[in-house]
Amino acid sequence: MGHVLSPGERALKAPGAGGVRVLGGVDPRARILGAVLFAVVTVSCNRIPVLVLALAFAVGAMVLAGLAPRRTLKRMATMDGFIIFMLVLLPFTVKGQALFTLWGFEASREGMMQAVTIGLKANAVILALMVLVGTMEPVTLGHALHRLRVPAPLVHLLLFTVRYVEVLHAEYLRLRQAMKARGFRPGNSLHTWRSFGYLIGMMLVRAVERSERILGAMKCRGFTGAIPLLAHLSFTRRDGVFALVLGGIAASLVALESTHVLL
Amino acid sequence: MHIVDGALSTPVVIGGTLLAVGGIALGLRKLPMEKIPVAGVLSATFFVASLVHVPIGPSSVHLIMNGLAGLVLGWAAFPALFVGLLLQAVFFGFGGLTVLGVNTLDIALPAVIVHYLCLHGVRAASPAVAAIWGAVGGGLAIALTTGCVAVALALSGEEFVPAARLVFFAHIPIMAVEAVLSAAAVYLARKVKPELFGVLAVPGGRS
Numbered sequence: 001m002g003h004v005l006s007p008g009e010r011a012l013k014a015p016g017a018g019g020v021r022v023l024g025g026v027d028p029r030a031r032i033l034g035a036v037l038f039a040v041v042t043v044s045c046n047r048i049p050v051l052v053l054a055l056a057f058a059v060g061a062m063v064l065a066g067l068a069p070r071r072t073l074k075r076m077a078t079m080d081g082f083i084i085f086m087l088v089l090l091p092f093t094v095k096g097q098a099l100f101t102l103w104g105f106e107a108s109r110e111g112m113m114q115a116v117t118i119g120l121k122a123n124a125v126i127l128a129l130m131v132l133v134g135t136m137e138p139v140t141l142g143h144a145l146h147r148l149r150v151p152a153p154l155v156h157l158l159l160f161t162v163r164y165v166e167v168l169h170a171e172y173l174r175l176r177q178a179m180k181a182r183g184f185r186p187g188n189s190l191h192t193w194r195s196f197g198y199l200i201g202m203m204l205v206r207a208v209e210r211s212e213r214i215l216g217a218m219k220c221r222g223f224t225g226a227i228p229l230l231a232h233l234s235f236t237r238r239d240g241v242f243a244l245v246l247g248g249i250a251a252s253l254v255a256l257e258s259t260h261v262l263l
Numbered sequence: 264m265h266i267v268d269g270a271l272s273t274p275v276v277i278g279g280t281l282l283a284v285g286g287i288a289l290g291l292r293k294l295p296m297e298k299i300p301v302a303g304v305l306s307a308t309f310f311v312a313s314l315v316h317v318p319i320g321p322s323s324v325h326l327i328m329n330g331l332a333g334l335v336l337g338w339a340a341f342p343a344l345f346v347g348l349l350l351q352a353v354f355f356g357f358g359g360l361t362v363l364g365v366n367t368l369d370i371a372l373p374a375v376i377v378h379y380l381c382l383h384g385v386r387a388a389s390p391a392v393a394a395i396w397g398a399v400g401g402g403l404a405i406a407l408t409t410g411c412v413a414v415a416l417a418l419s420g421e422e423f424v425p426a427a428r429l430v431f432f433a434h435i436p437i438m439a440v441e442a443v444l445s446a447a448a449v450y451l452a453r454k455v456k457p458e459l460f461g462v463l464a465v466p467g468g469r470s
Contacts, residue, residue, distance in 0.1 A: 090422060160304065161347065
C-alpha cells in the first residue's frame, strides 16, 4: 500500500515497508490484538516517563522488525504535521503556572505537559500500529480481521478497496498525464478547481463502470453471492512468545503508571 | 482533519466508537453481496481522491470529498470511509487506532446527512441545478466535519476550544474548494452517467 504515497516503489509487493525479520512468523491476529492492547494501554497512561518508555518500546519494535527507519519515521512526522498547531496552542490555552510569555500570551507548564503527553501517545501508538500491522500484506489483514469476527461484508469491502486502490491510482496518474499533455498546470484558479472536479467525477464514472465489469466477470465464474475467505491460521509457540513479550510490556507500563517507581 | 490518539477524553472515544459501529452496521445492512464490488471500487476511488493535493493559496490541501461520497454511497459511506481510514492509519500512519471510531464518525456522518439533504437536488432534471446542489453538499459536508471535530475536541476539554475554533475557520477556504470540486464532479457525472447517484439503491425501492 505504501507505494501510493511514494511513486517508484513496486505495488503490493508483500509486506508494506519490507520488515518481516522478527514478526514474519507471528500470527496476524496476534499482531492486530497486540497493537490494540498497546494502543489502549498507552492512551490510558498519563505520566511522561511512562509514555517515553512506551515510545521507546515502539521504536525498539521498529528496529527489531527491520523496518526502514527513515521512511517509517518520516511518515510519523507527517502525522505530527497535522497536529502540531493544536499542540502548540495548548500551553497558551491551559491555565496554570506560567512558564514563559510569547507576544503577551502566557504559556503554562500544565499546558506544555499536556501537549507533550498527547504528542508522545500519538506517536507511540501509530508507530506500534505501523510496525505490528502495517508490515502485513493488506490481504492478510483482511483475512485476519475475518477470523477475529469482523463481519464478512466489511472484510470483502476492505479486500476490494485494497485491490482497486492501486488500479485507480494508476488511472488517476494516467488522467493527470492526459491533462498535462493538454497544457494543464494546477494553480490558484477556478479553472484548476473545476478541472480537478471533472477529474474526480470522471474517476467515479469509470469506477462504477469498472465495477460492473468486475461483477460480470465474477458471475461468469460462478459467483453465488458468497466469497470464500481462504486463510488457515493457527496459533503456534512463536505466537505464545509474542503474546508473553507484549503482555509483559503492557503490564510493565501499567505498573509504572500506577506505582511511582520511575521519577 | 484527523484526530490522533491521546487527544480525546475516554468517554468521547467510547461514545464516538459506539456511534461509528452503529453507522457501519446500518451501512452494511444496505449492502448485499451484489453491491460489494461497486461499493469497494468507489471506496478505493475516494481513497485515491484523498491523496490528491489541490493548490489553495500559498499551500495545498488534500481532498476529503465526503459530501460526494455521501451522495453516491448513502449509508454505505460509513463502512466505505471506515475502510479508507483504517488503511490510512495502518499503512500510512495517518490518524490513530483508538480514535478510528471518532474519525469515521466525523467524516461519514456528514456524508450521510448530505445524502439526505442534497440527493433529491442532485437528481434534479437539469445538470446545472444538480451541480448547485452538489456544491451545497460538498461545502456542507466539510463544514459539518469540522463541526464534528470541534465538538469532539470541546467535549474532551475546555482547553481545546480555541484549537477547535481555529480548525473551523482554517477550513472555510477548503469548504469553498470542495464545493467547487463537488459541483464540477456532479455536473460531469450527471452528463456522462446519471445512474451514478443511485448505484447503491437496492432494487426494490430502498435507497
